[in-house]
Amino acid sequence: MRINLVNPNTTRSMTAKIAAAARAVAAPGTEIVAVQPDEGPPSIEGYLDEALSVPGLLAEIARGEREGVAGHVIACFDDTGLDAARVLARAPVVGIGEAAAHVASLVAGRFAVVTTLSRSVPALEHNLARYGLASRCARVRASDVPVLELEAPHSDARGRIGGEIAAAIRDDRAEAIVLGCAGMADLAGEFSAEFGVPVIEGVSAAVKLVEALAALRVVTSKAGAYAPSPRKAYSGPFRALVEA
Amino acid sequence: MRINLVNPNTTRSMTAKIAAAARAVAAPGTEIVAVQPDEGPPSIEGYLDEALSVPGLLAEIARGEREGVAGHVIACFDDTGLDAARVLARAPVVGIGEAAAHVASLVAGRFAVVTTLSRSVPALEHNLARYGLASRCARVRASDVPVLELEAPHSDARGRIGGEIAAAIRDDRAEAIVLGCAGMADLAGEFSAEFGVPVIEGVSAAVKLVEALAALRVVTSKAGAYAPSPRKAYSGPFRALVEA
């Protein structure tokens, strides 16, 4: 099976890191197609970046659908454009934020999220509320590490993130930790060993959930909010997207 | 004061109707600048249309900011792109969906929304939950009238919407009605007279709220989620938008 792994920002080094995390857990027969848009924000930090990365993301979702992939992963922790992507797709679409939260809910009563900038905290809280999992999340913590600093070689990002994990376990009664950025995908294993609780990152979680949905032959519902858009005359560059 | 009234879809007749509703209630010194994007969906019916209308909408918000408007109204009932617009703007930004819900909350304990297609109901419910006003809304009802049919001369849209209003009063214990589409802006007065309860439409409500915020000198908070995006190298057509 082929999984369409879309990094909605334009930073290729992050796509590579995400792809590696995906391939590390993919089942033998699973092929990971890792892409990112050519145009848009180089990282997604807040509502504006999020909105502006959606068209590029949707183009990649539409391409994946045409190619007949078994499922899609949206590889940004704020699950950028998830609902719109589901309107376009019949194959399952899983965001890495929701994937990590669902997985954490299966092994711990209560988890905490450690993300990058505090400006992203409200969006993550709203997502959890919408998914229904806000009551399972003790707190969304910001490490104040900008997304692209996670790509920098000599940053102290790891230390700051670890500090928030320690605080979440000690102060928030968190029983598991969710890493709140795709760029942290390489850190889950060592943090899990260091802190002795499940530390979950969303890219690998989403890949396994898409594999699971595909094996179950469960597809995106086309009744209600995710039904295909009514036919109408779009103008401009998105026309091709909708009419494809 | 000038208010930037943005219809996020491309249908000019709808912009005209919205502008008329806005001007009918605007204070003497208020100038309504009514615009719509050149490109994008001709109506917004569901998550995909919504996502694809955001870039065009944001360009109009950015233009309004550069021109120094006193405030912005997003004239689609799903409050398209509201959070992203607030990142771009310092002047207040009010969506017509939230405006109508806030106004209804001030004159009735419990209101119902009557919108167009059932595929839009979940998005409206999510918005209300996020605003905090879901507990004030008895039900979001769909009339199964497509948005553009509201522009058609001989449609029975009015009858179907009225039927849902009657049902909301009778079955949902609604004490006020919110009309859930910008295209219904011309119907509030007569429905209010017909049913004897407040019937609120969002365009006029949003205009008056923006005027109120401007008079109060209350601007969009720049602490937290609506702070300006961190500077970084966007690529593609949105670059100008962010760097403006």
Place this chain on the structure above:
Amino acid sequence: MRINLVNPNTTRSMTAKIAAAARAVAAPGTEIVAVQPDEGPPSIEGYLDEALSVPGLLAEIARGEREGVAGHVIACFDDTGLDAARVLARAPVVGIGEAAAHVASLVAGRFAVVTTLSRSVPALEHNLARYGLASRCARVRASDVPVLELEAPHSDARGRIGGEIAAAIRDDRAEAIVLGCAGMADLAGEFSAEFGVPVIEGVSAAVKLVEALAALRVVTSKAGAYAPSPRKAYSGPFRALVEA
């Protein structure tokens, strides 16, 4: 248009301060009629004061209705007697607590309230829950400044309130501040300048909302909980009130 601005406590200096705040934002054609009851508590600090100020308040609402005002403002932050007032009135009735919370919700994702005594915090929390806006409020903080100390010339009230505002921004992730007492109406401007976030006080907010409702021709719903009381034989001093 005339707005009936009712201070439900008996302290005339507070009425004067409230009236000044109201007139500072009122539109050119708006006349503010500022009154307070002759009898009752000199300030409203907790449930008992609140209950005992209601009859005097309602008498002023009834008078305003008879005089045909365009709307009423209840100028105490716990929105004293709001529901009962709406039963009496056909014109809109807006409490300053709800007004400030609604306004804050339009410019910030998350606000905090800074009020006077801690004994008032539960009532304010209950009001926010009822309005549906509790999820938008990070915390209701008490400054431990008694209401009437706000009228005293050499008090350090301002400093203590400012301390709580600083704490709310730093510790509660508040993006806007709501001042939780009518007696703080003169402080919003300077605190807003000092802290760089929207600081909202309810008297001015309520005046602008009543003006907005009046311009929209939206009145208090008479379907359901705010329908006029059934006719029956009241005894005692309230008889006139109901039978008016």
Place this chain on the structure above:
Amino acid sequence: MRINLVNPNTTRSMTAKIAAAARAVAAPGTEIVAVQPDEGPPSIEGYLDEALSVPGLLAEIARGEREGVAGHVIACFDDTGLDAARVLARAPVVGIGEAAAHVASLVAGRFAVVTTLSRSVPALEHNLARYGLASRCARVRASDVPVLELEAPHSDARGRIGGEIAAAIRDDRAEAIVLGCAGMADLAGEFSAEFGVPVIEGVSAAVKLVEALAALRVVTSKAGAYAPSPRKAYSGPFRALVEA
């Protein structure tokens, strides 16, 4: 022990009926002192009646406190003035609405309330939400029987109330029924026999809860919202009440 049973409306026949219900369940050593105000509304149907009955109610609570009663019962199903009464009292104060809801929660997973007029439904819903028990209540149903009709000899009130009970069991999955008016106190036994589920009325429930609290030596908390009002110069008829 003496229990101060206050009917907050002025209808003496209802006080007599309430007193009988209370005495029927009171323990051997319990004396029921049943009173009602001389002035105020003859029945409480909605927010206005409720507000105007509070001063008379509070005078009776204050009298009971001075007399050293073991506890107070507020015998109106909307728990009129409950919070204000708790500020005045050190002995426990129990409303019949909350009493019935707490009792129902101990013998059924899910109960329904059957009350008088639909205009009272929102107030009862708000009370349940505040008490925390809204999630236990399937629905608040109105029988459209005015309060005073319950005192009328040949009314069909009993039949209409029974119809709502049947509907609650059949349609709302109610496992117990709470009778939502003090004037229904005499109907619980026969409805319970007729419908085969617990049918609970609040007067007897409140009497037993006050007896329980008194035996446990548990008094109203004076920390926080129910602390005595700060001393200050009330004017008018309520002065004596507060300064007593």
Place this chain on the structure above:
Amino acid sequence: MRINLVNPNTTRSMTAKIAAAARAVAAPGTEIVAVQPDEGPPSIEGYLDEALSVPGLLAEIARGEREGVAGHVIACFDDTGLDAARVLARAPVVGIGEAAAHVASLVAGRFAVVTTLSRSVPALEHNLARYGLASRCARVRASDVPVLELEAPHSDARGRIGGEIAAAIRDDRAEAIVLGCAGMADLAGEFSAEFGVPVIEGVSAAVKLVEALAALRVVTSKAGAYAPSPRKAYSGPFRALVEA
């Protein structure tokens, strides 16, 4: 009347302490039958102990029903097996955890629970959420005192519990305290005197609530979730229990 007081763990000294607390508040005509299972965990600290104490508890509930008791008390603060017991019983069944929470709700707007080990906190939080009373509980605090240490003569348990009570009043705005373990039944009186707020323990609370329910002739609903189990062929030791 006879009340079947079941300690679901096997520690006889704890049963004796619980029985003493029950008898201290029981009405003159009430006989307390205090029992515990012969087999099972010696204390209940977490989900596993809880699950394994249920069969022994249910056998005692079934015995009490056969003997015609007026009601049952489950004397463990996590209300072990409460729902299953209600399926077996027609007489009322009250858990000490729910009893204490309901009682606290009648005398304080907001209470805190102080329990033993932190591993029990999630279960207590879930119970409160289910009862509907989570919104009344400021926080569930752990004192990190193991249950059986409460039976030890020279422990510093009392000091640690007192420290948490002080913190709850100071930091959580708790207006009343609920002691979260049957083994703390002897401490309520002195803590109440020491801290000046109501301190409630569940054993005495549950006894008084069962007496109240019995006097009201209110029994466990047999409509819905608590209806007797459908007849079917159980195998093994529980057969007798179900078929009795």
Place this chain on the structure above:
Amino acid sequence: MRINLVNPNTTRSMTAKIAAAARAVAAPGTEIVAVQPDEGPPSIEGYLDEALSVPGLLAEIARGEREGVAGHVIACFDDTGLDAARVLARAPVVGIGEAAAHVASLVAGRFAVVTTLSRSVPALEHNLARYGLASRCARVRASDVPVLELEAPHSDARGRIGGEIAAAIRDDRAEAIVLGCAGMADLAGEFSAEFGVPVIEGVSAAVKLVEALAALRVVTSKAGAYAPSPRKAYSGPFRALVEA
């Protein structure tokens, strides 16, 4: 990898059906070990059956742990004993109820559950509330088909279940259906084809989630509520279970 699939009731034909559903989706290298207790209830219909099946279930979980399985599935839709099992296990434990709800949440905004008897509805609602997913569930519907009738050859169970599915899509706006009993595991495929929406059954869903968790090397958290029980002297048959 080996998965320990535990049917908590004693009906072997149901175990066989469940095992078949599990094997139909298991990955090539996954071995399904399907067991049920020797003693206990033959089906789980309500709180009492549930409580009495837990000891037998836990013995099978403990056995699986000793054998080093990769994960456990609890194959009853009420997720019998899930929390207690997690205390015993280090490998992941997934209930089929939670599995189906999480899977449905990934492909539909809103799902409905169709279960067997109405007496089980409250327990399922409580589970969903605890998991956090109640807001995603439109309604839990009962088909009034007893569990064991699903094993009967000529029952009309399928028709009654289909009727509820149709009603959920039409009346509850359900976009996906969750089958609420392990005994319905063979019906998902045909119902999905018949109704055109995702129809999800929990056995296969849980197997794929356990495989996913195992591949992610995510284990049950041992911090907090699922930490191993403190050592202490259990008496009776459960001693071996805890001390193993």
